Structures are given as C-alpha cells and as structure tokens.
Amino acid sequence: MKFYRSHVLVAEDTKSLLIGAKRIEEALMESIQRFGLQDEIRVIPTGSLGYEDQGVAVAVYPEGIVYCPVTLEKIPHIVEEHLLKGRVVSSLLAPLKNQNISKGTYETQYIKDIQQRLVLENVGIINPESIDEYIARDGYVALEKALFSMKPEDIIQEVKTSELRGRGGAGFPTGMKWDFTAKSINDMKYVICNADEGEPGTFKDREIMEGDPHKLLEGMLLAGYATGGKIGYIYIRGEYDLSIRRLEKAIQDARQYGLLGDHILGSSFSFDIFVHKGAGAYVCGEETALIESIEGKRGEPRKKPPYPPTAGLWMKPTVVNNVETLANIPMIITKGGNWYKTIGVEGSRGTKLFSLMGDLNWKGVVEIPFGTTIGDIVNNIGHGIKDDKKLKGIILGGSSGFLILPSEMNTPVDFQSLARIEAGPGSGSIVAMDESRCIVDMLLNIAEFFRHESCGKCTPCRVGNDQIVHVLERIAGGEGKPEDITTLEELAKTMNNTSFCPLGQAAPNILVQALKKFREEILVHIHEKKCLVHACPFEAVSLEE
Amino acid sequence: MSDKKSLIEKLHDIQDHHPDHHYLPENEMMTLAESDRVPPSKVFGVATFYTMFSTKPRGKHIIRICENQTCHMAAAKDMINHLQDLLDIEIGETTADGLFTLELSSCLGMCSVAPSMMIDEMPFGNLTYEKIDKIIQQLKGGTR
Numbered sequence: 258m259k260f261y262r263s264h265v266l267v268a269e270d271t272k273s274l275l276i277g278a279k280r281i282e283e284a285l286m287e288s289i290q291r292f293g294l295q296d297e298i299r300v301i302p303t304g305s306l307g308y309e310d311q312g313v314a315v316a317v318y319p320e321g322i323v324y325c326p327v328t329l330e331k332i333p334h335i336v337e338e339h340l341l342k343g344r345v346v347s348s349l350l351a352p353l354k355n356q357n358i359s360k361g362t363y364e365t366q367y368i369k370d371i372q373q374r375l376v377l378e379n380v381g382i383i384n385p386e387s388i389d390e391y392i393a394r395d396g397y398v399a400l401e402k403a404l405f406s407m408k409p410e411d412i413i414q415e416v417k418t419s420e421l422r423g424r425g426g427a428g429f430p431t432g433m434k435w436d437f438t439a440k441s442i443n444d445m446k447y448v449i450c451n452a453d454e455g456e457p458g459t460f461k462d463r464e465i466m467e468g469d470p471h472k473l474l475e476g477m478l479l480a481g482y483a484t485g486g487k488i489g490y491i492y493i494r495g496e497y498d499l500s501i502r503r504l505e506k507a508i509q510d511a512r513q514y515g516l517l518g519d520h521i522l523g524s525s526f527s528f529d530i531f532v533h534k535g536a537g538a539y540v541c542g543e544e545t546a547l548i549e550s551i552e553g554k555r556g557e558p559r560k561k562p563p564y565p566p567t568a569g570l571w572m573k574p575t576v577v578n579n580v581e582t583l584a585n586i587p588m589i590i591t592k593g594g595n596w597y598k599t600i601g602v603e604g605s606r607g608t609k610l611f612s613l614m615g616d617l618n619w620k621g622v623v624e625i626p627f628g629t630t631i632g633d634i635v636n637n638i639g640h641g642i643k644d645d646k647k648l649k650g651i652i653l654g655g656s657s658g659f660l661i662l663p664s665e666m667n668t669p670v671d672f673q674s675l676a677r678i679e680a681g682p683g684s685g686s687i688v689a690m691d692e693s694r695c696i697v698d699m700l701l702n703i704a705e706f707f708r709h710e711s712c713g714k715c716t717p718c719r720v721g722n723d724q725i726v727h728v729l730e731r732i733a734g735g736e737g738k739p740e741d742i743t744t745l746e747e748l749a750k751t752m753n754n755t756s757f758c759p760l761g762q763a764a765p766n767i768l769v770q771a772l773k774k775f776r777e778e779i780l781v782h783i784h785e786k787k788c789l790v791h792a793c794p795f796e797a798v799s800l801e802e
Numbered sequence: 803m804s805d806k807k808s809l810i811e812k813l814h815d816i817q818d819h820h821p822d823h824h825y826l827p828e829n830e831m832m833t834l835a836e837s838d839r840v841p842p843s844k845v846f847g848v849a850t851f852y853t854m855f856s857t858k859p860r861g862k863h864i865i866r867i868c869e870n871q872t873c874h875m876a877a878a879k880d881m882i883n884h885l886q887d888l889l890d891i892e893i894g895e896t897t898a899d900g901l902f903t904l905e906l907s908s909c910l911g912m913c914s915v916a917p918s919m920m921i922d923e924m925p926f927g928n929l930t931y932e933k934i935d936k937i938i939q940q941l942k943g944g945t946r
Contacts, residue, residue, distance in 0.1 A: 271912070272912060272915050272925075275924070275925050276928075309914065310915055455908060455909060458870070458871050458872050458909065458913050459913075460911035460913060460914070463911050494911075496866075496910050496911065496920060496925075498925070536813075536814070536852035536853070537852045537853035538851060538853065552808060553808025553810045553812075553848070554809070554848060555851040556851060612913065612914070613914070614913040614916065620913070620914035620915075621914050622914075656871060688875075688913075702871060702874045706870055706908065709906075709908070712851075
C-alpha cells in the first residue's frame with residue numbers, strides 16, 4: 258500500500274457539489290501534479306465538513322486544518338504554501354467566530370466545541386464511496402462480532418441494555434421493537450429503514466447517507482440478524498439524489514465483499530438490501546403509510562394495531578427504524594450497551610443529531626450528547642443569532658414540533674427535560690427565529706404546508722388543516738375576529754383527538770403552543786389590526802399607501 | 803419477495819419513458835390496469851396521490867421550489883414570484899415552449915442553504931434573482 262504524507266479531503270455533500278466542489282477537487286489534483294506532489298499527497302472526496310453554507314471546504318490531514326471557502330484562484334496558493342512548504346495559510350482558514358485557530362487541531366476547527374461525533378464519526382473523514390475506507394475505520398466489525406460470537410437474542414439484549422430510543426420522533430425503545438419482531442414467528446420478515454426525511458427543516462439523515470452509507474447498511478444487517486429479517490428496504494425520498502446514488506454504490510460494494518447476500522461472511526445468515534425511491538408524499542414518513550407505499554399503493558396510514566412488528570410489509574413482521582437509529586447500532590454491538598449508556602443522561606442515552614438553521618450565524622448538522630442545553634447548541638455551535646438581533650423563539654423538531662421561548666433555553670435536550678416544557682426532540686431540527694419574525698406569518702406557512710400534505714384519508718386532518726389556513730389568512734389579512742382564537746383552539750383539539758394517524762394529530766402542535774406562548778402577539782393582530790414586525794399582508798398594504 | 807415490480811415502480815417506468823413531458827398518458831395507465839388486472843381507479847388513485855407523478859404533460863425541465871418554513875424565512879416567496887415573472891407562468895403551469903414546468907415542493911432538505919430549489923435531479927441553494935436568471939438562461943441555451 259502506498260504511503261502519503263498528507264491527505265486532502267474535499268467536502269462533497271449535495272450542497273458543496275452544487276457550488277462546485279467537484280471542480281475544486283479536480284483543480285487540487287491538477288495543482289498538486291504541477292508541483293510534482295502526486296506521490297506524496299492524496300486528494301479524497303468526503304462527506305460534509307460542516308461549512309457548506311459558506312463555501313467549498315477542504316480539510317488537510319494530519320494537521321486537521323479546514324480551509325473555507327476554497328475557490329479555484331486560491332488553490333495554487335494553498336498547495337504551494339501548505340502542501341509544498343508546510344505553512345498553514347491562516348488567512349484562508351474557515352471563518353468562524355470563537356474559533357481558536359492557534360490550536361489547529363481538527364476538533365476546534367470542526368465546530369466541535371461541545372459536539373460528540375459518534376454516529377457521524379466517519380462523516381468528513383472517509384470517502385463515502387469507498388468500502389475499504391469504512392472497513393479501515395473498524396467498519397463491519399460489529400457485524401462480524403455478531404455473526405460469529407453472538408446469538409440474535411444477545412444482540413437484542415445489548416440494544417436493550419443500551420436503552421437506545423428511536424430517533425424518528427416518537428422515541429420508542431429500539432430493543433423492545435426488535436424483541437416484538439423477533440418473537441413474531443414467520444417464514445419471512447423485513448427490515449425497513451425510514452429515510453423519508455420529509456419534516457420541513459430536517460436534513461440530518463441525509464448527512465449520514467451521503468457521508469457514511471455503510472454505517473446504515475451495517476445497522477440494517479444487525480437488525481436483520483437480531484430479528485430474523487431476510488430483506489431490508491431503504492425507503493428514501495426521491496429528492497435525495499446523491500444519497501440514493503451513494504447508498505446504491507455501497508450496496509453494490511457490500512455484495513461484492515460478501516457482506517450482503519447469501520451466507521454473509523460464510524455464516525448461515527443471509528440478508529439483502531434494496532433502495533426504494535419515494536414519489537413525493539410527506540405522509541409516507543408515517544411507518545404504516547410508508548409500508549403501503551412500498552407495496553405500491555397510495556401512502557395512506559393503516560389502522561393500528563396490528564403494529565408492523567406483528568404485521569407490516571405484505572403483512573409480515575417488520576422492523577421500521579429511522580436512519581439515525583440504525584446508524585447507532587454498530588457501535589452498540591462493538592463497544593457494548595453498557596458503554597453506550599455512559600453517554601447522554603438517564604432515560605435518553607447516546608447522542609442526537611440536529612439540523613440547525615434559520616437566523617443563526619452557523620447552520621448545518623451537529624451531533625451532541627443528550628443533556629446538552631438548547632442554549633448551548635444555539636449559542637456555542639450556532640454562534641448565536643445573525644446580525645446581532647435578539648432571539649424570538651425556536652421551532653424544535655419540525656413543523657409538527659414545538660415552540661421554545663428564549664426563557665426556556667436552559668432546558669437540556671433529552672426526552673424527560675423537554676417533556677417538562679411540553680416538547681420533545683421531534684425530528685431533530687432547530688429553526689431559530691429572530692425578533693423580526695411574525696408568529697402569524699410562521700403559523701400560516703406551517704398550516705399551508707399541512708393543508709398540502711394531508712393525505713385526505715380522514716376528515717379532521719383534511720378539513721381541519723384547511724380551516725386553520727382560512728382563519729390564519731383572515732388574521733394575517735387584518736380581518737381577524739375575537740372568536741378566532743377559540744375557533745383555532747377547538748380545531749386543534751379536534752384534530753389532535755380524532756385524526757387517524759400521528760401526522761394529523763401533531764399537525765396543530767405549533768399552533769397550540771403559539772396560542773399560549775405568543776398569545777399577545779396574535780391578539781394584537783386581531784384587535785388592533787397591527788403586525789408588530791410588519792410582516793403580514795395588511796401591514797405591507799398600509800405601508801405602501 | 804422483491805422480484806415483482808410494484809405499481810409505483812411501474813408508473814415511474816411509464817413516466818420515465820416520456821422524458822420531454824414527464825407524465826403518465828391516460829391510455830398507458832389503462833393498459834397497465836388491464837395487464838395488472840387491477841381497476842383503473844386504483845392506478846389513477848396512486849398516480850394522483852404522489853406529487854412526483856403527473857397526469858398532465860409537463861415541460862422538459864421540472865422546477866421544484868420549496869416554500870416551507872426555513873425557505874419561507876429566507877424570502878422564498880420573492881424567488882417564486884421572480885420565477886413566475888421570468889417564465890411567465892403560474893405554479894403548476896408549463897411554459898409555452900414546453901421547456902419548464904414550475905412546481906412547489908415540500909422541504910428539499912437543503913435548509914442550511916435556503917432558499918432552495920431543484921431542477922430535475924439537480925439541487926440549487928442560496929438562491930438570488932441573479933442566480934435564478936443565470937440558471938434559467940443556461941438551461942434555455944441547452945447547457946447544464
């Protein structure tokens with residue numbers, strides 16, 4: 258094997274590729290050749306380095322320096338100074354506040370301050386299209402350990418010991434889910450990975466699939482071995498083109514290495530994985546709607562029970578897990594459930610991925626141990642609110658998630674602490690709103706989303722979301738009536754109590770919280786026909802006049 | 803097992819056979835219903851449920867622009883208005899030259915570079931008026 262003194266990693270996630278990361282990679286190689294360094298320095302594409310909102314990022318190892326934004330003009334300079342002469346070009350380093358560049362370790366560079374990257378351990382480090390690099394980072398070690406030294410029930414016990422809870426939003430204990438499926442006796446069982454990440458503001462699973470696809474495959478293999486599943490499906494949204502291509506490449510390579518297919522690694526265990534592309538429907542994120550969709554039907558949710566572990570895909574026992582949940586499994590098997598339990602807090606073990614966006618200085622995907630406060634995430638990783646404005650509130654966990662006030666920023670992110678303020682981690686998204694945002698405007702936008710995405714199967718969700726849009730349009734248009742508040746409350750209550758599936762039940766979540774937490778602001782819209790931040794249509798009209 | 807194609811996959815195949823119009827012609831859906839021995843209502847039911855399918859002919863390039871939460875906060879509405887003016891069509895319509903169809907999309911998972919859109923399989927982020935003009939101009943010229 259060839260030895261290189263430096264490795265240059267170019268972030269090639271979807272967002273970096275669209276601003277020319279591939280061209281940067283090519284230009285780096287050209288420049289390195291021009292200086293005759295091609296036998297000493299290797300250029301490798303990798304997953305997100307976390308800077309894609311600022312430009313193409315390039316990391317140089319072993320120093321662990323990140324340059325960003327890297328443009329074509331800057332490349333000869335970086336290559337000559339850093340790669341040839343060994344001098345870090347400080348002026349071109351990734352621009353971030355509160356960054357201790359003098360330390361120069363990749364930890365500080367990586368906005369890692371309070372992050373703990375376990376699920377994302379390989380993202381931005383390896384070439385996601387190389388199975389060898391995954392294996393070199395102890396990839397598929399958990400699978401080998403499982404197949405040759407553990408029984409399926411040992412795997413389930415290990416996952417139970419770890420206290421891992423589902424990362425899709427509901428937080429159901431994964432070990433229990435697997436146990437139900439394992440105990441359902443049937444000649445055919447399935448493992449489904451829910452990669453339909455459709456909750457607005459959520460893009461954490463994409464980071465795993467684009468940056469480390471084999472970790473997901475390994476998690477699914479372990480789920481199959483533990484529960485007796487023979488076939489795995491990854492149900493992924495059609496829009497995630499790069500994720501789909503990288504997963505398909507990973508599956509192909511794994512088959513070639515005997516890590517998928519019949520008699521895996523010569524054992525008696527056989528399992529294969531297929532990618533199933535969605536066709537555009539938010540409701541397919543609900544597990545039974547997703548199953549209907551894989552069967553080729555309209556993605557309408559099924560009546561529960563029976564639950565998928567008893568009767569899922571083609572009415573066979575089926576495990577349905579989120580991408581992030583499955584990506585946690587390999588390390589639990591390699592290092593043990595008791596080790597995993599040391600991370601996070603009581604009742605919420607391990608780490609959690611969040612996608613950070615909105616009015617923040619830094620946006621992107623982060624991984625923090627459970628128990629970190631919302632304020633720490635927003636201020637230390639997100640580097641606070643843009644343009645020195647004040648924080649108005651946070652939308653946590655997507656459009657069916659929760660509203661967090663500035664006064665609640667000290668709340669630790671874990672299931673119990675969040676429950677105390679009537680919230681939860683939800684889909685794993687954090688949208689920060691600054692003081693210039695209007696709550697009615699945000700509510701209307703969310704309501705329009707749900708009106709469009711309601712599958713139409715049940716009346717409370719289909720009609721309820723439409724009614725909410727009408728009432729909010731009225732309020733935003735300066736024609737709100739005093740009784741509108743009660744109308745909204747009643748609509749929300751009815752939907753929450755009587756909708757057929759969790760999506761309809763959760764659709765008015767943010768509305769309900771806004772009616773409590775931002776009631777004054779909504780009342781001003783109704784009674785004084787005023788929008789305090791001039792974001793509503795009637796304000797725009799009156800300003801123009 | 804998975805060797806049999808599902809109805810959705812078959813519809814994808816039909817639609818992919820019309821790369822200039824990205825749609826499901828009625829007669830082909832009827833033929834599918836017949837050969838699969840399922841009622842036409844089932845085929846049409848599935849075809850109209852998913853936003854990626856269309857029963858009307860669409861343009862050569864499909865523009866899907868997001869107006870959810872984060873993109874909304876990043877002035878996606880202005881971008882949509884700009885596209886509508888530029889192409890002289892409303893949401894859901896196709897340009898007279900058959901080149902573009904403009905559609906709203908739910909979240910594309912590109913919120914950190916909002917506002918964002920996809921044209922066919924290609925994502926675009928941090929949109930501005932100038933950027934949109936350039937992209938559309940390039941596609942009109944036939945280059946990608």
